[in-house]
Every structure is written in structure tokens, then in C-alpha cells.
Amino acid sequence: MQYQSQFVAKPYFIAAVGLFIGQIIFGLIIGAQYVVGDFLFPEIPFNVARMVHTNLLIVWLLFGFMGAAYYLVPEESERELYSPKLAIITFWVFLVTSALTVVGYLAVPYATLAAMTGNDILPTMGREFLEQPLITKVGILLVVVSLLYNVSMTTLMGRKTSITIILLMGLWGLAFFWLFAFYNPVNLVLDKYYWWWVIHLWVEGVWELIMAALLAFVLIKVTGVDREVIDKWMYIIIALALISGILGTGHHYYWIGTPGYWQWIGSIFSALEPIPFFVMTLFAFSMVNRRRRDHPNKIATLWALGTTVTAFLGAGVWGFMHSLSPINFYTHGSQITAAHGHLAFYGAYVMVVLTIISYAMPIMRGRVANSPQAQLWETWAFWLMTVSMVAITLLLTSAGVMQVWLQRMGDTPMSFMATQDELAIFFWLRLFGGGVFFIGLMVYVISFFIKGDITLISANGENKNAKVSISTVDTIKER
Amino acid sequence: MSNAFFTKSIARNIFFGGSVFFFLLFLVLTFDTTRKLPKSDHRENLTEEVVRGKHIWETNNCLGCHSLLGEGAYFAPELGNVYKRRGEAFIKVWMQAMPTGAPGRRQMPQFNLTDEQLDDLVAFLKWTSEIDAQGWPPNIEG
Ligand code: HEM
Numbered sequence: 001m002q003y004q005s006q007f008v009a010k011p012y013f014i015a016a017v018g019l020f021i022g023q024i025i026f027g028l029i030i031g032a033q034y035v036v037g038d039f040l041f042p043e044i045p046f047n048v049a050r051m052v053h054t055n056l057l058i059v060w061l062l063f064g065f066m067g068a069a070y071y072l073v074p075e076e077s078e079r080e081l082y083s084p085k086l087a088i089i090t091f092w093v094f095l096v097t098s099a100l101t102v103v104g105y106l107a108v109p110y111a112t113l114a115a116m117t118g119n120d121i122l123p124t125m126g127r128e129f130l131e132q133p134l135i136t137k138v139g140i141l142l143v144v145v146s147l148l149y150n151v152s153m154t155t156l157m158g159r160k161t162s163i164t165i166i167l168l169m170g171l172w173g174l175a176f177f178w179l180f181a182f183y184n185p186v187n188l189v190l191d192k193y194y195w196w197w198v199i200h201l202w203v204e205g206v207w208e209l210i211m212a213a214l215l216a217f218v219l220i221k222v223t224g225v226d227r228e229v230i231d232k233w234m235y236i237i238i239a240l241a242l243i244s245g246i247l248g249t250g251h252h253y254y255w256i257g258t259p260g261y262w263q264w265i266g267s268i269f270s271a272l273e274p275i276p277f278f279v280m281t282l283f284a285f286s287m288v289n290r291r292r293r294d295h296p297n298k299i300a301t302l303w304a305l306g307t308t309v310t311a312f313l314g315a316g317v318w319g320f321m322h323s324l325s326p327i328n329f330y331t332h333g334s335q336i337t338a339a340h341g342h343l344a345f346y347g348a349y350v351m352v353v354l355t356i357i358s359y360a361m362p363i364m365r366g367r368v369a370n371s372p373q374a375q376l377w378e379t380w381a382f383w384l385m386t387v388s389m390v391a392i393t394l395l396l397t398s399a400g401v402m403q404v405w406l407q408r409m410g411d412t413p414m415s416f417m418a419t420q421d422e423l424a425i426f427f428w429l430r431l432f433g434g435g436v437f438f439i440g441l442m443v444y445v446i447s448f449f450i451k452g453d454i455t456l457i458s459a460n461g462e463n464k465n466a467k468v469s470i471s472t473v474d475t476i477k478e479r
Numbered sequence: 480m481s482n483a484f485f486t487k488s489i490a491r492n493i494f495f496g497g498s499v500f501f502f503l504l505f506l507v508l509t510f511d512t513t514r515k516l517p518k519s520d521h522r523e524n525l526t527e528e529v530v531r532g533k534h535i536w537e538t539n540n541c542l543g544c545h546s547l548l549g550e551g552a553y554f555a556p557e558l559g560n561v562y563k564r565r566g567e568a569f570i571k572v573w574m575q576a577m578p579t580g581a582p583g584r585r586q587m588p589q590f591n592l593t594d595e596q597l598d599d600l601v602a603f604l605k606w607t608s609e610i611d612a613q614g615w616p617p618n619i620e621g
């Protein structure tokens with residue numbers, strides 16, 4: 001590690017993994033409630049558990065992005081972080097806010113929580129993914145602004161690379177579109193219209209910039225390919241992402257009371273949206289093929305390749321599958337949507353955060369890479385989680401196709417609840433897939449504790465991309 | 480990608496130019512949509528009751544189980560058209576009868592709404608069912 005202040009990333013990554021575990025536990029609870037309807041009722045109703053599941057996802061991904069930014073920006077800027085202290089204070093503020101919010105969800109009825117936290121002053125709650133109390137929303141804003149201030153100052157005072165510029169644009173965009181979480185017009189159509197400015201313009205807009213920057217950073221480190229080449233790819237990818245993704249928002253404006261022309265705009269631009277994800281895959285594989293060094297961190301390289309392929313499948317293929325308006329007319333808000341939501345989030349954002357953690361954590365623990373033994377465990381985790389998530393996606397897709405067939409097509413459609421009973425077998429298998437995913441996640445956590453033969457970071461240039469002072473090495477005591 | 484003519488700065492310019500252009504176009508379309516919305520959202524019917532009903536909908540996190548115009552969760556039926564599917568009386572009795580307690584069946588909580596709150600909620604669901612959503616959902620089952 002080049003700069004001492006990069007260490008602030010460590011608590012962020014640890015918190016990210018911790019909250020990830022919480023997310024999956026609640027995923028298993030709602031997965032069980034899908035088939036055993038009264039499971040944990042009335043203690044934890046489905047809506048509460050679902051809210052914990054999705055909000056923890058968003059929060060831990062934010063922890064991951066922030067940790068990544070604090071780690072990467074000093075190294076790219078070639079100077080210490082502007083204020084490591086602020087970064088640590090921000091960490092605790094964010095962790096406490098997140099924990100209190102989850103406790104609030106679980107401890108009191110949602111309506112009580114809303115009343116307690118000033119939702120009547122500025123109603124923002126009760127909308128999907130934006131369920132957080134007003135104070136939590138403000139907290140998230142402050143935490144992100146603190147990050148932006150810190151990393152922007154660092155960049156301004158240091159070297160400016162394409163990677164930091166793109167990462168910063170992504171993070172500033174994240175903060176900007178978050179502002180729409182505070183806008184909740186009484187007119188439901190307008191409410192929905194601007195709700196997507198947070199959700200869609202995040203995952204199919206500014207977050208793609210963050211993803212491209214993190215991927216490029218790790219690829220430079222593990223392949224040693226020239227920056228000029230990588231930068232050009234990065235700009236092409238994010239150009240394609242925003243050119244297709246901004247008007248691609250139209251695929252959410254088909255059936256919410258907005259004018260019919262969105263069906264054309266949404267369909268056409270959605271058809272372009274898989275392209276940036278495809279180019280990202282080409283990019284990663286071509287960089288790894290042209291590598292100039294064999295980095296000992298094999299598993300970080302695997303995550304980097306894996307995230308591009310899985311994001312292409314989940315976002316590109318599964319996203320496009322239901323994007324054309326005549327198809328979306330039938331699939332809108334069905335299990336097909338859930339299938340896509342899972343593989344896209346996992347492939348693009350979960351995996352890219354795990355990529356940067358996989359690369360940076362060993363270095364922060366004073367090694368070039370984890371031991372081959374630990375990497376083997378992490379490789380198992382990679383495959384267990386990825387394969388089970390693909391299986392979950394295929395099962396939900398099958399459930400979705402059948403749901404559409406029974407409930408939305410034909411002259412004698414079945415009711416929603418009767419249809420759900422017919423889909424039970426898919427939901428049972430999905431729950432089983434979730435169990436395998438959870439095992440994969442446990443294997444992942446264990447991999448951090450597996451000892452073995454590690455290469456400590458040395459200053460003799462054996463690992464050129466991670467120049468580090470001898471003093472850091474001296475403090476490492478393995479076994 | 481070692482083409483000497485297609486340089487990094489060209490790629491960067493396409494990114495900046497393309498994003499700004501399409502974002503501005505998006506704003507123009509947003510403006511146009513905003514102008515046309517009154518025709519499809521029937522905002523003249525947005526009474527006090529409907530507004531209060533939306534607040535009740537939100538503060539009980541109904542969207543955590545149900546979908547509304549296809550957005551939300553997929554655990555329980557679509558409610559954008561429930562007013563047309565079931566009607567006012569059914570909705571009110573339903574809300575009061577929850578939870579069913581039927582073993583193994585998906586359960587909906589009891590929200591303890593007052594009669595007035597139920598009126599507001601129904602007004603909101605009625606108004607929502609009248610939004611011109613381009614013919615969605617495909618049939619009454621949602
Ligand atoms: C990594 C990127 C992406 C993520 C994380 C993501 C995630 C999601 C999620 C969570 C939903 C459900 C939202 C809700 O609850 O209502 C959704 C819906 C949707 N996504 Fe994506 N998505 C991504 C990329 C894409 C792409 C590239 C396309 C098109 C090619 C696409 C097309 C759609 C469509 C059409 C819907 C609406 C489904 C419906 O009508 O129910 N998505 N996406």
C-alpha cells in the first residue's frame with residue numbers, strides 16, 4: 001500500500017460484508033414466506049423483511065463504493081487522503097444510522113416509525129427502496145457529501161487520472177439523483193416519474209460510471225496494461241452507458257400514466273442498453289489476455305472477469321428480455337422482474353464491490369495477495385454464489401413465464417393468489433438456491449481467516465504496483 | 480483499440496457530448512410529458528381525501544407486499560385496479576378482516592385504520608384505478 005490513509009477503506013469493507021450477510025438472511029426469510037405464508041407472522045411481516053433485504057443491499061453497496069473511493073483516490077492522486085479523520089467519523093455515522101434504521105424497521109410498526117421520525121413534515125417514506133425515515137435519508141446525503149468533499153479535495157490537490165475523474169462523476173451523480181428521494185408529489189404519476197430518477201438513473205446511469213472506474217483500477221493493477229489503452233475503453237463504455245441509459249428510463253414510463261410515445265423511446269434505447277455491458281466484458285477479457293504481469297491475486301482477476309459476464313447476463317440479457325413495450329405489457333411487475341433485479345444487482349454491483357475488496361483487502365492486510373489456500377476458498381465462494389444466483393434467476397424466470405401465462409394471457413385468467421399456488425415448486429427451489437447462496441457467502445467470510453503461504457509486500461519491486469514502506473511489512477504477523 | 484485516429488480524447492468527447500445531449504433531450508421530453516399529464520392523470524380529481532389516502536398507503540408500506548401499477552413487491556395482488564376488481568365495500572371489509580390466520584397462507588397485517596382512513600384509502604385507490612395507463616394491466620386480475 002502506498003498511502004497510509006488508504007487504510008480507512010478497511011472498516012467500510014468489513015461493514016459491507018457484515019451487512020451483506022444481514023441482507024441474505026432476510027432474503028431467506030422472505031423466500032420462506034413465499035412458500036410458508038405465515039412464517040414469522042406477525043413478528044416480521046413480509047413487507048418489513050423485504051424492506052430490510054433491499055435496504056441493506058443498497059446500504060452495503062454504498063459502503064463498498066465508499067470504501068473503494070477512499071482506497072483508490074489517494075493511490076490515483078498520489079497523495080494522502082485530504083482528511084482520514086473525516087472519513088472515519090463518516091464511517092461511524094453511516095454505520096450507526098444504518099443500524100438504527102434497521103432496528104426501527106423491526107421494532108415498531110412502520111406507521112409508528114413514520115410518525116416518530118417526522119414523515120408528516122416532509123413525506124418521503126413508503127416508496128420502494130426509499131422506505132428510509134427522513135432522518136436516514138438526510139444521513140445518507142450527509143455521508144455521501146462528506147465522501148465527495150474528502151475525495152474531491154484529494155483529487156484536486158493531487159494527480160488527476162481518468163479513473164478518478166470518472167469515479168468522481170459517478171459519485172457526484174449518485175448524490176445528485178439521491179435528491180429526488182426527497183421529492184414526493186401527491187400526484188402518484190409524478191411521484192413514480194421522479195422515483196425512477198433515483199432508481200433507474202442510479203443503476204443504469206451513474207453507478208455504471210462507478211463500476212467502470214473500479215473495474216479499470218483493478219484491471220490496471222492485476223494486468224499491468226497501459227493506462228492509455230484502459231482509459232480509452234473506459235470512456236467508450238461510459239459513453240455507451242449514458243447515451244443508451246438516460247433515455248432508457250423510458251422503459252419504466254410505459255404503464256404509469258405517461259404519454260404513449262415513451263413506448264417507442266423506451267423500447268429503442270433499451271435495445272441499446274446491453275451494448276455497454278457487452279463492451280465491458282470484451283474490455284475485461286482483452287485486458288487479461290494482454291496482461292504484462294501475472295499478478296498473484298488470481299481471485300481478484302476472476303471476480304473482475306465474472307462481474308462483467310454476469311452483469312451482461314443480468315442487466316444486458318435479462319434486462320432487454322422484458323424491455324420492449326409489447327412484451328413488458330405482459331411481464332411488468334411479475335416474477336420476471338424479480339429475476340432480472342437479482343441477477344443484475346448481483347452481477348454488476350455486488351460482484352464489482354467484491355472485486356475491489358478482493359484486490360484491496362489483502363494489501364491492507366500487508367500482503368500482495370492472499371495465500372493460495374485462502375484464494376481457493378474464495379474461488380469456491382465465487383462459484384457457489386454465482387451459480388446459485390444464476391439458478392435463482394432461472395427459477396424466477398420460469399415462475400414468471402408461468403405466472404404471465406396463467407394470470408395475464410388467455411380468456412379465463414387465474415387470480416393472483418391462485419396463480420401463486422401453482423408456482424410453489426419454483427419458489428421452493430428458489431429457497432433452496434438461496435440456501436446454497438448463503439453457504440457460498442459463509443465460505444467467502446471464512447476465506448478471510450484461512451491461513452497459508454503468503455507473499456508479504458516488499459519494497460524490492462517484486463510487486464511494482466504496491467510499493468509499500470518496510471515499516472508496514474514489519475507489523476505483519478501471519479500465523 | 481490501438482487505432483491512432485480513434486484516440487482517448489475523441490472517446491472522452493463522445494462521452495461528454497453524448498451524455499449532455501441525451502440528458503437535455505430527456506429534460507425536453509420530461510417537460511413535454513409534464514404538459515400532457517393532466518389528460519391522463521385526471522388531477523382535477525385529486526381531492527383532499529385522495530391525498531390523505533396516498534399518505535395512508537405510504538405510511539403503512541403497502542408497497543412492501545403489493546404492486547401499484549406494476550411497481551412494488553410481487554408477494555400480493557396488484558392494487559392499481561383493485562377498486563375495479565373488488566369495489567369499495569369489499570376493500571373495507573377485507574382490511575378489517577385481516578389477518579386471516581389461515582395456516583400456511585400468506586398473511587396481511589391488521590393496520591387498525593379508522594372508518595375515515597378507510598374512506599381516504601379507497602378514494603386513493605379509486606383515483607389510481609382511473610389513471611390512463613395505456614391499457615395496462617392486461618386483464619382485471621392485474
Ligand atoms: C446493473 C444494471 C441494472 C440493475 C441493477 C437493474 C435492476 C432492476 C430492478 C431492481 C428492477 C425492478 C424495479 C422495481 O422494483 O420496480 C428493474 C426493472 C427493470 N429493468 Fe433493470 N436493472 C439494470 C439494468 C437494466 C437494463 C440494461 C435493462 C434493459 C436492457 C433493464 C430493464 C428493466 C426493465 C424493463 C424493468 C421493468 C420491469 C417491469 O416492468 O416490471 N434493466 N431493474
Ligand code: HEM
Nearest residue numbers: 027028030031337338341342345346350434437552553554
Ligand atoms: C438468499 C438469496 C436471496 C433470496 C432467497 C432472495 C429473495 C428475495 C425475495 C423473496 C424478494 C421479494 C420479491 C417480491 O417483491 O415479491 C427479493 C427482492 C429483491 N432482492 Fe433478493 N433474495 C436473495 C438474494 C439477493 C441478492 C444477493 C440480491 C442482490 C444482488 C438481492 C436483491 C434483491 C432486489 C434488488 C429485490 C427487489 C426486486 C424487485 O423489486 O424487482 N437479493 N429477494
Ligand SMILES: [Fe+2]
Nearest residue numbers: 200204249251
Ligand atoms: Fe431501468
